[in-house]
Amino acid sequence: MLLSLSIKNYALIESLETDFSNQFSVITGETGAGKSILLGALGLVLGNRADLTSLKDKEQKCIIEAQFAISNYNLQSFFDENDMDYEDKTIIRREILPSGKSRAFVNDSPVNLQELQELGAMLLDIHSQHQTRELTEENYQIDILDAVANNGNNVIAYKNALSDFKSTQKELKQLITEKEALVKEYEYNSYLLNELLAANLVDGEQEELEQELEQLSNVEFIKENFERILAIANEEQVGAIMNLKEIKVSLQKIATFSTQYAQLQERLTSSLLEIEDIVSECEQNNEKILADPERLELVNTKLQSIYNLQKKHQVQTVAELLVIQNELDAKVIRVDDLDGAIQKLQTELNSQQAKVDELANTVFENRKKTAPILIEKIKAILSQLGMVEANFQIEINHTDSYYPKGKDEVILLFSANKGTSFGLLKKVASGGEMSRIMLAIKAILANYSKLPTIIFDEIDTGVSGEIAIKMGEIMKEMSTTMQVFAITHLPQIAAKGSSHYKVSKRNQGDTTISELNLLTSEERIQQIAEMLSGKDITDSALQHAKALLN
Structure with missing residues (x-):
């Protein structure tokens, strides 16, 4: 207040x-x-x-x-x-x-x-x-009905249920749209995925295959050089290892004469061991090096497959191809997952819709039951205000549409005089009639809701x-x-x-x-008397003013 x-x-x-x-x-x-x-x-x-x-x-x-x-x-x-x-x-x-x-x-x-x-x-x-326009608006007419019908909690429950329903509806629509887009790409994505899966890609294998290809492509050259190394190292009279052993023997003979000589002898011994080990590995590798045309063709084919996939997907590494493979796999699986999600959401939506419809029907039944009561209340007050023949009709149509306050369309029709046809309030009621109707409605609402x-x-x-x-x-x-x-x-x-x-x-x-x-009380008497008779206040006006106040 x-x-x-x-x-x-x-x-x-x-x-x-x-x-x-x-x-x-x-x-x-x-x-x-x-x-x-x-x-x-x-x-x-x-x-x-x-x-x-x-x-x-x-x-x-x-x-x-x-x-x-x-x-x-x-x-x-x-x-x-x-x-x-x-x-x-x-x-x-x-x-x-x-x-x-x-x-x-x-x-x-x-x-x-x-x-x-x-x-x-x-x-x-x-x-x-001049401010009775709201009375002609459907939303206001619905609010009047709901106040008298004590529909407030039902309408709030309906609004909350409708909000959940629309939220689920929106989510479902998004999933369906996503599925439609994925389905359009499904076959192509499946083809690309199968192509990558068929390649049996392993992260890091490209470098290993490229190295193996180099070896297989140069078998003769590699073997020729290994054999040369072994010949130089192992020749009985002038081989590198034989010569180093002779040097080692000579250093051993003089090692006792100086710590420096002893260190040279130790260093050579260590180097000789390392060289012998290297030569041993060269012998092993030489034995392994064999011409293998079938393996060469297989490696070459696998590498060409990798290069083609990289070119197709515009990437540089196998690791990047594997990322694309995972993404395609997720997209393909997503189509199947979406079917389940859509079905689950559709079931939830149906349940929510049933709840909204049930609440909307409760609101409708209360409005339908209250409409004649509201009409009688308005008519009773208007009768006191000189509109004895005023009459109303409230049409409530329960529709399939979901409106903010229910599924109903409400039309308030008015007839000012007996025998005249009903018409829309805003078209058939005069300004004075609208004022009295609004007063009647406000008076009724004062008993049902907390008005400002x-x-x-x-x-x-x-x-x-x-x-x-x-x-x-x-x-x-x-x-x-x-x-x-x-x-x-x-x-x-x-x-x-x-x-x-x-x-x-x-x-x-x-x-x-x-x-x-x-x-003050005395000033009120004077003011009302003046309203009755004008500036020249008469005794009769004063008496009338006192009577009105009493």
């Missing part, structure tokens, strides 16, 4: 600070006194756009501050989602600077206009005769007498469960208020100033 309002340097208002009661407050005043200015200031709090024309003094900034009690509105999650500081008594402040820049704050935290508009819509509803503070702006236009009294009584009854304001020209409605505020304007020097004052 709106606890207080502070306005500085806005339009005709120099400075204004007012506290409000939590019940039914009426605001009266002469035409042009500033009631629209008050609503304009509240509109800025709700996130309406501002401009420099709003400033009374163009050199000073305009500040509008409204304090709301919000503990009953379950708004903690909204504050958390928008990174705002939550307070049970929340202050919304709007500033318009002389530069034209506008700033908004919630509990001193800066917010953007969209966030302010979303919060404002949950706190304050300014309703005028509502301000009725001259919704009583075009009515008088007994109907005006009934309007005032309905608003007063609404105020038992919510905060209600009525800006009115009718004394019958003004008299029903728990608190009465008067908007007036006065001249101060060269400027005009608007003020808002809470009237």
Whole structure:
């Protein structure tokens, strides 16, 4: 509820600070006194756009501050989602600077206009005769039905189930699309994979095969050189090993004469052992070296296969070919895996759809059952407001489509007079009729859901007498469960208020100033009497005013 309002340097208002009661407050005043200015200031709090024309003094900034009690509105999650500081008594402040820049704050935290508009819509509803368009919108008509049908939890459960269903549906669609793409490539990928598998690739084998190819291609040359080495090393008279042994014997003979000679002898002994070992390995390799045309052809074929695959896949190594082989294997296997995943997801989707349909049907049945009850409630209130012959039809069509609030299409039809055909509300109801219908609906909703503070702006236009009294009584009854304001020209409605505020304007020097004052009991009598008879208040008007207040 709106606890207080502070306005500085806005339009005709120099400075204004007012506290409000939590019940039914009426605001009266002469035409042009500033009631629209008050609503304009509240509109800025709700996130309406501002401009420099709003400033009374163009050199000073305009500040509008409204304090709301919000503990009953379950708004903690909204504050958390928008990174705002939550307070049970929340202050919304709007500033318009002389530069034209506008700033908004919630509990001193800066917010953007969209966030302010979303919060404002949950706190304050300014309703005028010209603001009944929402009543003609299907979503609003559904909300009315659901409030009376106590469908809130069912609709929330439906929304959650629908969200899960659509998420699974999206995932399934992605898998099917992926499978279709893979199936198109399946045969080609399988061919490429089989080609790589047939090559029996082993990481590092290319280098070994290339070395073996070199050996097999040069058998005769290698054998010729091995035999030459062995001949030089092992010849009986002048072989390298025989000569080295003779040198070793000579060094042994003189080794005792010098440590240097002894070291030379040791070094030669060690070298001789290494040479003998080398010659032994050369003998072994010489024995192994044989011409093998079949192996040569096999190695050459295997290498050519590797080279062809590398060229085909535009890589340089067997390791890279093995990576491609693994990727192709995964793609081929993925097609089979996708079949299982798709089947599992389809089963889950069917289950989720059944749940959504069940919840949607529950919502539909509640709406269908509630529609005649809602119609009778609206007709009963409208009858009090002078629309005795008003009648409604609510058509609820259960469809196959999944809408945000169910599977239903709702159409509200209206007939103002007996014998006239039903038509769409927005086409057949006049402005005055729409205002009274909206008042009736708001009065009904006040008993079923926690509505934000509502301000009725001259919704009583075009009515008088007994109907005006009934309007005032309905608003007063609404105020038992919510905060209600009525800006009115009718004394019958003004008299029903728990608190009465008067908007007036006065001249101060060269400027005009608007003020808002809470009237005392005596001032209320005078104000209502003036509303009855004009500036020249008669005794009869005073008595009538007292009677209305009583």
